Amino acid sequence: MKLLAIYGSSRKNGNTEALTKIVLQNLDKNSYNEIFLMDYQIKPIIDQRHTSTGFQRINDDYDNLAKELLNHDAILFATPLYWYGMSGQLKIFIDRFSQSIRSQEYDFKEEMKGKKIYLVIVGGESAPYTALPLVQQFQLICQFLELDFRGYIIGKGVKPLEVLEDEESILQAKQLGKKIKTDLFK
Amino acid sequence: MKLLAIYGSSRKNGNTEALTKIVLQNLDKNSYNEIFLMDYQIKPIIDQRHTSTGFQRINDDYDNLAKELLNHDAILFATPLYWYGMSGQLKIFIDRFSQSIRSQEYDFKEEMKGKKIYLVIVGGESAPYTALPLVQQFQLICQFLELDFRGYIIGKGVKPLEVLEDEESILQAKQLGKKIKTDLFK
Amino acid sequence: MKLLAIYGSSRKNGNTEALTKIVLQNLDKNSYNEIFLMDYQIKPIIDQRHTSTGFQRINDDYDNLAKELLNHDAILFATPLYWYGMSGQLKIFIDRFSQSIRSQEYDFKEEMKGKKIYLVIVGGESAPYTALPLVQQFQLICQFLELDFRGYIIGKGVKPLEVLEDEESILQAKQLGKKIKTDLFK
Amino acid sequence: MKLLAIYGSSRKNGNTEALTKIVLQNLDKNSYNEIFLMDYQIKPIIDQRHTSTGFQRINDDYDNLAKELLNHDAILFATPLYWYGMSGQLKIFIDRFSQSIRSQEYDFKEEMKGKKIYLVIVGGESAPYTALPLVQQFQLICQFLELDFRGYIIGKGVKPLEVLEDEESILQAKQLGKKIKTDLFK
Numbered sequence: 001m002k003l004l005a006i007y008g009s010s011r012k013n014g015n016t017e018a019l020t021k022i023v024l025q026n027l028d029k030n031s032y033n034e035i036f037l038m039d040y041q042i043k044p045i046i047d048q049r050h051t052s053t054g055f056q057r058i059n060d061d062y063d064n065l066a067k068e069l070l071n072h073d074a075i076l077f078a079t080p081l082y083w084y085g086m087s088g089q090l091k092i093f094i095d096r097f098s099q100s101i102r103s104q105e106y107d108f109k110e111e112m113k114g115k116k117i118y119l120v121i122v123g124g125e126s127a128p129y130t131a132l133p134l135v136q137q138f139q140l141i142c143q144f145l146e147l148d149f150r151g152y153i154i155g156k157g158v159k160p161l162e163v164l165e166d167e168e169s170i171l172q173a174k175q176l177g178k179k180i181k182t183d184l185f186k
Numbered sequence: 187m188k189l190l191a192i193y194g195s196s197r198k199n200g201n202t203e204a205l206t207k208i209v210l211q212n213l214d215k216n217s218y219n220e221i222f223l224m225d226y227q228i229k230p231i232i233d234q235r236h237t238s239t240g241f242q243r244i245n246d247d248y249d250n251l252a253k254e255l256l257n258h259d260a261i262l263f264a265t266p267l268y269w270y271g272m273s274g275q276l277k278i279f280i281d282r283f284s285q286s287i288r289s290q291e292y293d294f295k296e297e298m299k300g301k302k303i304y305l306v307i308v309g310g311e312s313a314p315y316t317a318l319p320l321v322q323q324f325q326l327i328c329q330f331l332e333l334d335f336r337g338y339i340i341g342k343g344v345k346p347l348e349v350l351e352d353e354e355s356i357l358q359a360k361q362l363g364k365k366i367k368t369d370l371f372k
Numbered sequence: 373m374k375l376l377a378i379y380g381s382s383r384k385n386g387n388t389e390a391l392t393k394i395v396l397q398n399l400d401k402n403s404y405n406e407i408f409l410m411d412y413q414i415k416p417i418i419d420q421r422h423t424s425t426g427f428q429r430i431n432d433d434y435d436n437l438a439k440e441l442l443n444h445d446a447i448l449f450a451t452p453l454y455w456y457g458m459s460g461q462l463k464i465f466i467d468r469f470s471q472s473i474r475s476q477e478y479d480f481k482e483e484m485k486g487k488k489i490y491l492v493i494v495g496g497e498s499a500p501y502t503a504l505p506l507v508q509q510f511q512l513i514c515q516f517l518e519l520d521f522r523g524y525i526i527g528k529g530v531k532p533l534e535v536l537e538d539e540e541s542i543l544q545a546k547q548l549g550k551k552i553k554t555d556l557f558k
Numbered sequence: 559m560k561l562l563a564i565y566g567s568s569r570k571n572g573n574t575e576a577l578t579k580i581v582l583q584n585l586d587k588n589s590y591n592e593i594f595l596m597d598y599q600i601k602p603i604i605d606q607r608h609t610s611t612g613f614q615r616i617n618d619d620y621d622n623l624a625k626e627l628l629n630h631d632a633i634l635f636a637t638p639l640y641w642y643g644m645s646g647q648l649k650i651f652i653d654r655f656s657q658s659i660r661s662q663e664y665d666f667k668e669e670m671k672g673k674k675i676y677l678v679i680v681g682g683e684s685a686p687y688t689a690l691p692l693v694q695q696f697q698l699i700c701q702f703l704e705l706d707f708r709g710y711i712i713g714k715g716v717k718p719l720e721v722l723e724d725e726e727s728i729l730q731a732k733q734l735g736k737k738i739k740t741d742l743f744k
Binding site for chain 4: 381382383386410416417418419420422452454455456457458459460461463464466467469470502504505506508509512513516531532
Binding site: 014048094098130134136140 | 195196197200224230231232233234236266268269270271272273274275277278280281283284316318319320322323326327330345346
């Protein structure tokens with residue numbers, strides 16, 4: 001089993017990435033892959049569920065990323081808490097799942113089913129409370145796609161790399177890393 | 187007082203727009219303006235809070251839309267429920283508020299304070315339950331910006347214009363329209 | 373089909389009761405029954421799931437009320453919002469479901485399955501937002517018992533009968549009443 | 559500073575108590591006190607906010623427990639997750655705060671303000687998701703009383719003492735214990 005870590009951050013080397021690296025540091029380098037959404041071009045979805053032609057092929061990087069999703073058995077979503085939700089970058093990516101669901105190339109719902117999901121959120125001091133609607137949103141997404149939501153952590157850090165000074169965040173990240181390691185070898 | 191209706195839909199003439207039109211139909215044409223985010227180019231935020239130069243001016247339509255926000259005393263956000271959250275289009279717009287907050291051109295937080303906020307969400311059959319994390323997210327946004335969150339409705343409709351056949355959605359929309367009318371004339 | 377309205381209020385003639393009466397006023401008198409929990413003695417549950425003897429019969433009114441539940445096809449729970457949750461009186465009642473689930477007298481889960489559930493909450497000015505965790509809790513309860521959560525309303529009223537002056541609450545109550553009427557005759 | 563741990567369990571030696579003991583084991587014996595609500599008689603509140611005489615003195619153990627609350631600077635609430643909420647026993651206790659708020663003997667809101675709050679919840683396998691509305695409810699309670707909600711943990715355990723086999727729960731408990739220790743000596 002292999003993990004795909006998907007970063008929804010809008011910049012490199014931020015708190016979310018730093019905390020996720022701690023989650024990953026215990027894993028074998030070849031047991032996971034990483035994708036930084038900011039490195040790709042992904043257009044917002046245009047709802048064409050009800051147009052006669054259905055969803056049109058869109059000329060951007062989404063299709064390749066969707067295939068990456070399907071090639072992994074476990075997915076870690078990492079996002080800063082922006083305005084009490086996931087980053088717009090990540091939301092745009094997830095919105096496109098609606099297109100994948102109707103794709104002829106693969107059976108998205110069938111292939112996603114049962115994949116293990118992990119969530120890393122980093123926000124400010126109150127994030128352990130104010131990020132809860134976002135965790136609930138992920139739970140609903142996992143329920144809909146019959147994903148196996150295995151765990152989430154909510155780190156605290158606003159200033160550059162501040163999360164690395166938050167003992168609780170670090171411990172949670174290490175613990176999540178252990179869990180993923182165990183999951184991957186089951 | 188004047189209302190600004192902001193549509194986060196990814197296509198025209200959808201259920202969210204249809205339900206919002208019912209909210210608005212009772213208002214005087216010159217008491218509100220409408221913005222369809224899909225008609226504008228808005229780039230995802232790049233977090234530059236901690237770079238020495240701060241946020242760089244971005245060459246897109248956001249700044250003008252932000253000024254529109256500030257020019258109104260009441261704002262209605264209308265969004266389809268995509269993956270149990272607001273549309274990526276709307277999230278990208280709201281994420282950019284982080285830039286406005288640090289703008290030299292205006293005092294965003296001060297000028298937004300106290301504006302009346304309304305929220306129209308349209309989703310599927312279970313939306314009255316599964317849209318609640320999104321309502322909670324808006325409440326947190328309103329709390330942070332000291333906005334006056336006056337009301338929300340959660341309509342039901344998936345097939346084209348199906349929401350117009352849902353008596354409960356219609357009644358809620360009319361009721362919200364009445365409330366806005368009263369608010370505008372207070 | 374018949375509805376059972378269960379009042380979790382701690383006093384008679386309060387806002388919650390008043391609003392629920394409006395929900396019910398459109399229904400035939402013989403299409404519903406009412407239970408005021410405060411009129412009965414219900415002891416808090418003692419968790420005996422893991423004692424060798426299992427749950428002991430408790431000498432109070434719960435068993436009769438549980439049978440009332442099973443005798444109806446639709447149940448309306450009415451509760452004031454106390455400390456952002458249902459009243460302690462109602463919580464004590466619902467906690468006892470754990471005992472019913474293990475009862476030899478009936479198959480509680482099987483008989484409850486599919487019953488239609490309605491929820492009336494009355495709280496203060498901010499209840500439309502602060503009551504949402506309670507709605508979510510009911511959704512989880514309904515999911516667990518495979519109940520059909522048909523609708524909820526959140527009324528506003530603190531001073532005696534104040535809810536009757538809140539136009540929005542009244543309209544929501546009437547609308548819920550209509551829905552129940554339709555549901556009962558389906 | 560001294561901590562008061564309040565157990566809302568319906569029996570002794572359960573998972574919630576076991577996990578809370580781990581939270582406490584790192585603390586000096588004389589830096590905390592414990593109260594098991596099941597050892598006391600606490601009647602459900604009767605709402606008398608709007609009766610001419612106000613709240614009547616109730617002949618039970620609540621008043622003494624309320625004074626214990628005020629005598630501590632930090633409070634840990636420990637509750638099993640019953641039907642996706644706190645136990646009825648704990649809810650009844652908290653509902654009575656409404657009476658304390660109107661007491662002539664002390665200024666409850668003023669004296670509670672700023673106290674540090676910790677929350678220990680123990681539920682089943684899905685508790686990390688299904689307990690979130692309960693965490694949100696506590697956050698609202700803390701917001702209303704201007705309490706300082708310092709942290710929560712959600713343990714997993716259903717069978718007797720099963721929580722002690724859940725490595726994640728144990729680690730979280732130890733971490734919360736550390737945090738409380740630091741808080742108490744600040």
